[in-house]
Ligand SMILES: CC(C)=CCC/C(C)=C/CC/C(C)=C/C=C/C(C)=C/C=C/C=C(C)/C=C/C=C(C)/C=C/C=C(C)/C=C/CC(C)(C)O
């Protein structure tokens with residue numbers, strides 16, 4: 435260990451000894467200036483403890499249709515109760531529970547509306563699809579220690595849902611049972627595609643191959659914004675066929691080529707000057723992820739580029755989304771892990787890319803980007 439690391443370690447141990455003292459906590463909450471930090475930390479500690487309850491309140495807003503009710507205009511508690519099929523007392527409990535979470539608001543007595551966060555959720559079907567989907571994650575996390583102890587050797591609700599990740603447990607690798615996950619991915623694709631469109635200029639790019647492109651939602655967004663692009667969609671056979679058909683209907687069949695295959699064991703088609711991996715790399719453990727990058731690199735002519743877009747680890751300001759949320763999500767799924775931009779760049783270099791750089795995005799919870807050049 436170098437001297438700087440040793441100093442940092444000693445500092446952290448000393449700091450933790452101070453912070454864990456009940457006397458320090460007592461006085462910190464009362465002293466001017468640091469009182470503000472102390473109360474924020476206490477609130478943070480409480481939110482850590484209560485986060486699951488907050489998530490379930492959000493889930494109840496989605497599953498009862500309360501967001502849709504409030505979206506139509508101010509409503510009193512009795513009318514809300516009738517429309518979401520709860521007793522008036524239960525509806526009021528839910529409305530009040532969502533108020534401090536900014537899901538609902540009561541600007542005038544017994545006139546309930548969407549709150550500031552509610553306005554975002556109510557108008558975003560992709561985020562609501564994710565809220566519904568998280569039922570599976572919460573079931574897998576019901577006993578987090580058992581989940582960790584199982585060392586990914588037991589099937590989980592999420593590994594059964596993501597059939598390619600559940601291959602170890604006997605699920606299909608050919609693309610059967612993929613309609614549900616493909617629909618979820620398509621519904622939430624605009625989070626990612628919007629970040630890509632705002633960050634990457636496709637003017638000098640003639641053709642784009644989306645590897646693991648699902649039902650083609652990413653290509654639909656990019657292809658609509660950049661009509662000159664020739665598009666290729668590579669995915670497991672069943673998925674690629676459905677995706678290319680839908681994409682052909684939307685953008686014109688002449689622009690689309692379907693490439694059914696397995697991106698680990700089949701050649702990645704060459705002749706594209708950009709290849710994209712959208713929410714793919716983090717699905718796979720280090721060995722297969724490295725092999726996938728090498729397989730793509732082999733297909734690229736000098737100067738062609740690889741675009742990687744996915745939520746990443748250790749992004750300043752979005753750290754919990756990376757290693758806490760996606761770390762546990764992917765553990766429960768049975769495959770992959772979120773990686774930091776530095777780790778992904780090192781993997782690209784190891785796969786033979788000449789250069790790779792990180793492009794920050796406005797909303798890191800949606801995705802961060804890396805572009806590597808062959
Ligand atoms: C004008 C004045 C006075 C003040 C302005 C104040 C202000 C700036 C207000 C802000 C209002 C505003 C613009 C809010 C915007 C909010 C937004 C954009 C919220 C976005 C939320 C996004 C969420 C919650 C996204 C969640 C995404 C999730 C959970 C994704 C999960 C993805 C999974 C599970 C993917 C799985 C794929 C796999 C298997 C890992 O490959």
Ligand SMILES: C[S@@+](CC[C@H](N)C(=O)[O-])C[C@H]1O[C@@H](n2cnc3c(N)ncnc32)[C@H](O)[C@@H]1O
Pocket residue numbers: 598612616619620623626645646647648649651652668669670673695696697698711712713714717
């Ligand atoms: C998490 S989804 C991402 C889909 C899409 N890129 C998006 O962001 O919405 C992973 C995709 O990779 C595909 N996939 C998984 N394993 C694959 C493999 N071995 N070969 C080809 N595609 C695969 C899945 O069918 C699925 O469409």
